[in-house]
Each structure stands twice: as C-alpha cells, then as structure tokens.
Amino acid sequence: xxxxxxxxxxxxxxxxxxxxxxxxxxxxxxxxxxxxxxxxxxxxxxxxxxxxxxxxxxxxxxxxxxxxxxxxxxxxxxxxxxxxxxxxxxxxxxxxxxxxxxxxxxxxxxxxxxxxxxxxxxxxxxxxxxxxxxxxxxxxxxxxxxxxxxxxxxxxxxxxxxxxxxxxxxxxxxxxxxxxxxxxxxxxxxxxxxxxxxxxxxxxxxxxxxxxxxxxxxxxxxxxxxxxxxxxxxxxxxxxxxxxxxxxxxxxxxxxxxxxxxxxxxxxxxxxxxxxxxxxxxxxxxxxxxxxxxxxxxxxxxxxxxxxxxxxxxxxxxxxxxxxxxxxxxxxxxxxxxxxxxxxxxxxxxxxxxxxxxxxxxxxxxxxxxxxxxxxxxxxxxxxxxxxxxxxxxxxxxxxxxxxxxxxxxxxxxxxxxxxxxxxxxxxxxxxxxxxxxxxxxxxxxxxxxxxxxxxxxxxxxxxxxxxxxxxxxxxxxxxxxxxxxxxxxxxxxxxxxxxxxxxxxxxxxxxxxxxxxxxxxxxxxxxxxxxxxxxxxxxxxxxxxxxxxxxxxxxxxxxxxxxxxxxxxxxxxxxxxxxxxxxxxxxxxxxxxxxxxxxxxxxxxxxxx
Numbered sequence: 116x117x118x119x120x121x122x123x124x125x126x127x128x129x130x131x132x133x134x135x136x137x138x139x140x141x142x143x144x145x146x147x148x149x150x151x152x153x154x155x156x157x158x159x160x161x162x163x164x165x166x167x168x169x170x171x172x173x174x175x176x177x178x179x180x181x182x183x184x185x186x187x188x189x190x191x192x193x194x195x196x197x198x199x200x201x202x203x204x205x206x207x208x209x210x211x212x213x214x215x216x217x218x219x220x221x222x223x224x225x226x227x228x229x230x231x232x233x234x235x236x237x238x239x240x241x242x243x244x245x246x247x248x249x250x251x252x253x254x255x256x257x258x259x260x261x262x263x264x265x266x267x268x269x270x271x272x273x274x275x276x277x278x279x280x281x282x283x284x285x286x287x288x289x290x291x292x293x294x295x296x297x298x299x300x301x302x303x304x305x306x307x308x309x310x311x312x313x314x315x316x317x318x319x320x321x322x323x324x325x326x327x328x329x330x331x332x333x334x335x336x337x338x339x340x341x342x343x344x345x346x347x348x349x350x351x352x353x354x355x356x357x358x359x360x361x362x363x364x365x366x367x368x369x370x371x372x373x374x375x376x377x378x379x380x381x382x383x384x385x386x387x388x389x390x391x392x393x394x395x396x397x398x399x400x401x402x403x404x405x406x407x408x409x410x411x412x413x414x415x416x417x418x419x420x421x422x423x424x425x426x427x428x429x430x431x432x433x434x435x436x437x438x439x440x441x442x443x444x445x446x447x448x449x450x451x452x453x454x455x456x457x458x459x460x461x462x463x464x465x466x467x468x469x470x471x472x473x474x475x476x477x478x479x480x481x482x483x484x485x486x487x488x489x490x491x492x493x494x495x496x497x498x499x500x501x502x503x504x505x506x507x508x509x510x511x512x513x514x515x516x517x518x519x520x521x522x523x524x525x526x527x528x529x530x531x532x533x534x535x536x537x538x539x540x541x542x543x544x545x546x547x548x549x550x551x552x553x554x555x556x557x558x559x560x561x562x563x564x565x566x567x568x569x570x571x572x573x574x575x576x577x578x579x580x581x582x583x584x585x586x587x588x589x590x591x592x593x594x595x596x597x598x599x600x601x602x603x604x605x606x607x608x609x610x611x612x613x614x615x616x617x618x619x620x621x622x623x624x625x626x627x628x629x630x631x632x633x634x635x636x637x638x639x640x641x642x643x644x645x646x647x648x649x650x651x652x653x654x655x656x657x658x659x660x661x662x663x664x665x666x667x668x669x670x671x672x673x674x675x676x677x678x679x680x681x682x683x684x685x686x687x688x689x690x691x692x693x694x695x696x697x698x699x700x701x702x703x704x705x706x707x708x709x710x711x712x713x714x715x716x717x718x719x720x721x722x723x724x725x
Contacts, residue, residue, distance in 0.1 A: 119314040120391035125343065126312055127191040127206055129234060130216035131224035131588070135246045139216060139285035140192045143181055144379065146288060146301045178329075178341060178393060180377040183305045189377060189393045193230070205404060205464060207233055208420065209328045209343045209393060212240040212312035214304075215262070219245050219253035219282075223261040224526065229590050232269050241278045242307055248294060249284040252556060255294040279307050315343070315391025322413030323347030323355065326420065327406045330462045331395065336373060338461065340402040341395045345418060347410055349374060349394060350387040355408045357399070360417040365406070372398025404464050426467050426480035427521040427567050427591060430487055431504040432456065434475040435700050437709055438614060438640040443702040444500020449475045452501050455494055466490070480509060482591070484571065488687055491701055495686075500702040505693050508568045511594055519594040521567040524549075526560065528586040534559040536580045544569030545598040566598050567591075572691040604694050607653045609646035610710060611639040615659030623676040625656040631681045632708070633658070642713035644697060647682070684708075 128136045180189045191206050207213070213234045217227060234241060243262050245255045259280055266276050281304050283290040291298035292307075324345040331339040349355075351374050359365040375382035375395040388394045396408070409415035434440075434449050441447050446455070456468045456477055467480040481487045484506055491503060511519045525546070529537050531553075538548060538561065546565035554560045570589060577585055609629050611617075617637045625631060629648040639645060639658060648654050684692060689699050689706050700707040 116320070117316050117318050118390075119316045120389065121314045122185060123187050123189065123315055123391045124212075124308055124312045125189045125191075125210040125315055125391065125393060126212050126214055126308060127193055127210045127234075128214045128216060129193050129230040130246075131218070131221070131226040131230075135218070135285045136216055137192055139214075139244070139246065139283065140179065140190060142283075142285050142288040142301050143188075143190065143304075144179065146305075178377045178395075179380055180393075181379070183309065186309055188305075188308060205328050205420075207237055207239065208326055208418075209341075210239065211315050212242065212308075214242045214244050214308070216244045216246050217258055217262055218250075219248045219255045219258055220250045222254070222258045223265050224588055226588065226590060228265060228269070231265060235266075235269050235271050235275060238272075238275075240312060241275060242304075242311055243278050243280045244304065245280060245282045245294070246285055248282050249287060255282055259294075279311055281307055317344070317346045317390035319346075319348060319390050321346040322416075323349055323353075323408065323410030324416065324418060325349060325394065325396070325408040326418040327396075327402055327404055327408065330402065330404055336397040337400060338402050339375075339395050339397045340399065340406070340408075341393065342408070343393050344388055344390050346390060348387055348389050349396070349408075351385075354411045356411060356415040357402070357406050358409060358415045358417040359403070359406050360419045361405060366415065367401065368411075369399045369401075369408075371396055371408075403461070426465060426482055426509060428483055428487065428506050428508055428571075429467075429478055429480040430506050431471070432477045432479050433473070433502050433504070433698075435500050435502045435702070436475075437502070437643075437700055437707070437713070439638060439700075439707070441500065443704045445498030445703070447500045452499065453477060455497070455499060459490060463490075483567075483589075484687070484690060488690055491690075492686055495701050495703055498703055500700075502698045502700050503690070504698055505695050506571050506690065508566070508571075510597070518597040520597050522592050522595040523565055523567050523570060523589045524592045525563040525565050525570065526588045526590075527563065528554065528558050528560050529581050530584050531557050531559050533581045533585065534561065537561065537577065537585065540573075540576065540580060541565060541569070544573065544601055564592065566595075566601070569598075569601055572604065575688055575691045604692070605651055607648035607651050608644045608694075608697070608708075608710075609648050610653055610655045611641060611643045611645050611659075612655045612657040613659055614640040617645070617658040618661055619676050619678060620662045621656075621658040621660040622678055624660070625658050626679050628654050628656060631679070632684060634681050635678070640709075640713070642710045644708035644710065647692070 128139060130136045178191055180187055191210060193206060215231055217223060245258050247253060248255050281290055281292060282294045283304060288301060289298035290301045290304040292303050324347060325342045326345065327340040327342045329341040331341060349371065351371060353371045355369050355371055357365060357367045357369055374385055374388060376385050376388055376392055382395055405420040407417040432452060434452065435447065456479060460466055460468055465482050469478040471478055479487065508521050513519055527537060541563050544565060546563040546569055548561065549564050550562035552560055577587060609625060617633055617635055617639055619635045622631060622635060625646065629646050631646040633645045645658055684706060686706060689708060693699050693708055696711050697708055698711055700709060
C-alpha cells in the first residue's frame, strides 16, 4: 500500500544559463545551518569542477541536502547551458517538483523553455522563482507575465499554471512572496517548497525499485550510482537485480556493499534507506544510467527512463602524428584515447563514441561545440595528447531520401548599432530572421532560425562584430531540410614552410602577411598553421629564416625589429578557426593547428585538384 514520506522533499533547480541557480543553492545551504558560523565558504560552492569554476557555468548536475525544521530537502543543482541538457533530462526522474529560476532583467530565455518543457512533460509541479530582483533594470512584474505566457505556450495544466511565484535575490540571500516587499531571508522559499512540492510516495512493503539517474566516480570505491528509492527499502549487503527498461535482455544479480544519503555537501554512510530518499550506491562495477535496481523477493520490474535527446554535432578524435607528437602528453596511443572516451560514456548519456575504419580515429558526437570542448579540455588536463578535426553536424534522411540537418533557434541581444552587421553575417550562414524587437538599455533582440552548422565558428566573429557586447543563446529546434553550402571561413592560413624554431627576423617578415599565432622561440614544422591570412588563400612563410650576415654595416642594420603581439587562441577559438582541411593538436601544454596533409608538394596537388 502506497504511503507518503512527509519528512522529505526532492526538488531540482532548473533555469537558463547564468540566471543564478548555483548562487541560490549557496544561499539555501548557508541559511539551513550546513556551514559553521565562522566557516569560510567559496562562492558557487556546488561548482566543484575546475572548469566549472573557471568558466562560471555548471556542467554536471550535483546533489545536496538541507534540513529545514522537520523536513529534509534534497536539492539537485542542474546545468543551464543547452549543450548539457542531457544532465537536466535524466535527473528530473529523481525529483517530485522543480524550482524554475528566471532572471528578473533578462526574463524568459531559450533554455528556460527547454527545461520547463521537460518538467511539464513529466507532470512535475513548478515553483516560479524570479531571481536578481535587486539587479538594475529588473522588471519582475513583466517577467511574471512572460513566465505565465511560456506556461500557456507549453500547454501547461490548470494546476501547473496556478503555481506560486517567489521573488529572490540569491546573492543577498533574501526571498519574498511580493515583488514590492523586500525579504530578509530565504524562509519564504523554504516554506513554499514544503507547502507546494508534494512529499514522495511509494510502497515500503513492496519489492525494491531504484532508478539510477546519475553516475558518480570515486577512485577509492569506483562507480557510484545515484537514484531515488521508489518502492521498498534498500539495505547494505542486500542482494539485488539490475534490469533496464530499454534493454530487455539486461538482468544481473549484484550485492549492495555501500549505501549513502546526502547531507549538506557530503555523503553520509547509512545502513538502510526508505521510500523517497535519494541514495548513492557503490560496489556495483557495471551500473549504468537508466538501470533499475530491484529486490530479489518479487518480480524485477524496470522503471521507464527519460529518453535523452540525440547528439547533433560530431568530431574525429585521433592519435597525434605530427612531427612534435609525444613530447608533451602522458597518454598518446589509440588505446589510451579509446579507453578514456569510452569511460566518459559511463557518466555522460548525451555523448556517443564510435570506432571508425581507422584504428587511430574515433568519431565523438555531442550536443554542441561547448559539450565537446569541455571533454577535450578535461582530457587535456589529465595528460592526454591527441588531434581533433573540425566539428561537423550529423545529417539524417527523411522517408523520401532527402537530406535533413539539425536546426537551432538563436536568440541574440546586441546593441542597436550592431544589429545590421549581425543580421548580414547570419544571413550569409543561411540564418532566417524570425523576430526582431527592442529591449531595455539600447539593445535589440533578434530571433533566428539557423542550421547548426551555420553557428560553427560563429561566436568569435560575433564577439568581434559586436565589440564584445553581444549575447547569443541557442536551443535545438529539430531537423529541417538541408539549406545549402555554407562558407565557414573567409580567411586563409599562414603556414610554416620548414621545421625549426621561429625567430624574430622570420616572424617580422611573416607578420606583413597577416596575424600571427606564435612568438619567437616556438617550435614549428612544415604544414603547421602559424597565423591567419586576411585573404582567402593559404600562404607559406618561413618563420625560421635568419638575417643574412655580411661584413658591411648599413644605417638600418642595428634597428630593433618590432613584432606585433601574437593572437593566442583559446581552445574554443582554435576549434572555431580550423577549417575542413586542418586539425587541432591538443596537448597538456600546447594547442597547435596544422594542415591534414603535411607534405608541401602533396598539399599543392590537393589544392589544384580542389
């Protein structure tokens, strides 16, 4: 017989990127007494990953738990970026309601719509939280209307439409039920969660059922599966059976050796846990996301798992075979790269890894450029050395055999004076302007329907065109008819002519041809891209060339050569810059771009054939 667990609430905090989810969790943790009064706590304490802290974005969903009065609130902090939407989709099965966070200035954004659509589809109750009400230009009343319009657009039920609104400043740690009445603490939000989010329910006497929604990893205990106890009771040393809704043949007997629940920022060892509790289980080496752990006392019934959206973009990861290969990386062989990529599949359900005809090349598919670039950065920091190709979209065929390609809806906020430039630039990339309107602060909001490949390599030129003041957000909108060829890059490359070490004299002569990516003392080889040429063709330059010495002095012989500072490309900029016939070498210490064909003669023949 089903019963409610009134002492527990399970919620996820969902929002568009940079609307303040992680800062809100900070405030909830601090005001629930998780930290000592004199304890020093970092900002965005849930963003524990180095890359997350550096970039200021949440990449991985994370669990925490706070105690408010007599109720334990399990909180899951989720990513806001569209490329990590797979993280949001899978954790929604673990919770009984969501807190939808919306910026009081920016209002409803594309990812707000994406995450809310997923929550409404699972019939989860929603608390709408209008955050950053202390921000200059905040317009909470208008944003409330925008949120209600979004609910109606997504066909929300009357119960979902009748959701409570809470007005917060996560940074200040205050919440209020009225936008005009300032709050003093987060108590109104805590009370709303207790009163509005339903308590988890299940049958504690039934056979055990736990759907594994997240996989964590610890080098001491191995894989850790995280999920909610839907039915029954789970105990340490209990025998269980693994089944999977999408894999009917999967059935494996296992033993639960360690059991944890979440308490603040840590996991607490427990001997058993009942319905509604979010638990972490270790000791099962083959546990996968989407598996259901069932007891052995009854029939093993799998819980349906949320179908994760398919990848839309792919890159080839390959062994680095350049003349400088193996000098900086610790893991350089195809076996190392293969093992690392397949290990990533254990925790990232949105990623796909396929072996190709070449044993040295693997096709890796993800949800976007950022999704794949974060993986590249993580591998690089772990000591891997490899090469990657230009990102390409994944095409499909319809029933008539016509090619379909992934399409995106791009929402762009730019200062009014740059809107014409951006419209022209996106039109060249097959973008179609759907909507255009003015927003506060002298900005124009543009809405485009554009092929995903039209956005590859666009962010760099976009920031240049808008003098760094433009904001672009995209969300996948489905597959549409192929829009025709797109020219990715209008500039050519400056290519090193011979191997050696770049010297000032050679670079001084080369910089007249374009922008350089390297400085004196950099090791180069024939075929390595050392700069950008403003014209469309590639130019070979000799940056190792030294000045011819004579015994005759001239008036200019002692003049110092002045070099323009080189453009040092970040990982994202390098991935944006490379063209179809180029590769990016990634090592722990360096990023190098090179031509796929290193031999100058073969390169000229290929260019002639093209």
